[in-house]
Amino acid sequence: MSPEEFRRHGKQVIDWIADYLAGIESHPVMSQVKPGEIRRALPASPPEHGEPFENVLSDLGQVLLPGITHWQHPGFFAYFPSNASGPAILGDLLSSGLGVQGMLWVTSPACTELETVVVDWLAELIGLPERFRTDAAGGGVIQDSASSACLVALLAALHRASGGRVAAEGIDRRYTLYVSSQTHSSLEKAARIAGLGAAGVRVVDVDPRTLAMDPAHLRELLAEDEAAGAVPAMVCATVGTTSTTAVDPVPAIGEVCRERGVWLHVDAAYAGVAAICPEFRWLNDGVAEYADSYATNPHKWLLTNFDCGVLWTADRGPLLGALSILPEYLRNTATSTGSVVDYRDWQVPLGRRFRALKLWSVIRWYGAEGLRAHLRKCVELAAELAGWIAADPGFELHEQHPLGLVCFRPLWPGLDDAAQADRATLRLMELLNASGSMYLTHTRLAGRVVLRLAVGAAATERRHVEQAWEQIRWEHAALSTTMP
Structure with missing residues (x-):
């Protein structure tokens, strides 16, 4: 593809994306295709000869688009938001156009140094302590997600807990990781990858009302494990759990x-960015005093398209000790001086994309004021929805945390059996998702199924939340009439 061909087709792609975003409400939120339907619509073998790029765009619209679940749809209320925005998309395009592989400072100094600036900017925006800055003892790095961040944090924690023996000799005794029942499943996966195994993951009790980790039980487990000869490696505290x-x-x-x-890792994948707003700075309570590492995902709620998760550490020494390997083919003068950051030592893979460009573009386009406006809009809409639910006798509201997620349970007066009521709730969710106008997910609280509605898409306005609530009430009333 020549530069002129790229220019022409690039404009077509930008127009396609702009049209898609402008008309996204015309699509059902959740893909309605059946398993295997997309694969059957595509050729079984690759083409022998090249095709016009227009054919690619044609198949994108006709074959692939029906199989897309539209995460940017204003009716997407599932999981947590995975925001995209114009400046983030353009920043990602610039990254692709430059084609940088930023494993070392020397392989593109701007890739590394812009990242150090951007993660320091974000640390300042959310109020993290000075020691997390890259010009201090610690520093930040963009990972693909919080899952990778918690794995890297665990490896650093193991390095410190073992005095470096794990990196040199492997797992030489029983090390333990402490989570709660509400902690993200990626922590258990990290324990498996790191060699602790599921048996090395200790589950701390939670307060039955708030679902927050119980520090007293944590203290008991730590003492019990140490007495049994185990070495506690890391505790993960969550700020904004996935369920609630x-x-x-x-x-x-x-x-x-x-x-x-013991190393304290704070997983604030979803909620951390809310601290950009002064009224939510309380989410950082204890981080400055106690956290060894901290992670949040701009790709969830900060208008930056996937993938973009940021991990900070208060002391980069254990991190580098756990992950730094320098074969001859990577040696260079800048690295040998010790005066530069080589981000290959801050992550599991060697190679890395120029992710900082899209986060940089977002922060510069919106500014702190624009980012706060987006976050506050979502919180205000969620609070209004929570008020509607609390006022409706047909529903039960889970105690509301002041962010963008609302958890609630429809009541089924005709069903005395809890299992039957839970099946009815799941059936209600299936009907709502099949309607095409919204996408919800569920979780279990105290053994009961509850629905989750997360407000966070950039395009979501009050009318979308109001329409969703009216449809939920209508479908609930209609389904209730069929209950025995």
Whole structure:
């Protein structure tokens, strides 16, 4: 493809994306295709001869688009938001156009140095302590997701807990990781990858009302494991759990970790960016005093398309000790001086994309003021929805955390059996998702199925939330008439 051909087709692609975003409400939120339908619509073998790029765009619209679940749709209320925005898309395009592989400072100094600036900017925006800055003892790095961030944090924690033996000799004894029942499943996966195994993951009790980790039980487990000869490696406190956005008491957990010399990782994948707003700065309570590492995902709620998760550490030493390997073919003068950051040592893979460009574009386009406006809009809409649910006798509202997620349960007066009521709730969710106008997910609280509605898409306005609530009420009333 010549530069002129690229120019012509590139304009077609930008127009296609712009039209798609402008008309996204015309699509059903959740893909309606059946398993295997997309594959059957595509050729079984690759083409022998090249095709016009117009054919690619044609198949994109006719074959692939029906199989897309539209995460940017204003009716997408599932999981957590995975925002995209114009400046982020353009930043990603620039990254692709440059084709940088930023494994070392020397392979593109701007790739590394822009990232150090951007993660420091974000740390300042959300109020993280100075020691997390890249010009201090610690620093930040863009990972693909919080899953990778927690794995990297665990490897650093193991390095510190073992005095470097794990990196040199492998797992030489039993090391333990502490989570709660509400902690993201990626922590258990990290334990498996790191060699701790599922048996090395200890589950701390939660407060039955708030679902936050119980620091007293954590202290008991740590003492019990140490007495049995285990080495506690890391505790993960969550700020905004996936099920309900519960917030673990980081200050109290941090005190326990300090007593025992255990690494504290704070997983704020969803909620962390909310601290850009001064009224949500309380989400950082205890981080400055106790956290060894902290992660949040701009690709969830900060208008930056996937993938873009940021991990900070207060001391980069254990991180580099766990992950730094320098074969001859990577040696260079800049690295040998120790005066540069080589981000290959801050992550699991060697290669890395120029992700900082899209986050840089977003922060510069919106500014702190624009980012706060987006976050506040979502929180205000979620609070209004929670008020409607609380006022309706046909529904039960889960205690509301002041962010963008609302959890609630429809009531089924004709069903005394809990299992039957849960099946009815799941059936209601299936009907709502099949309607094409919204996409919800569910979780279980105290053994009961509840629905989750996360407000976060950039295009979502009050009318979309109001329409969703009216449809939920209508479908609930209609389904109730069929209950025995």
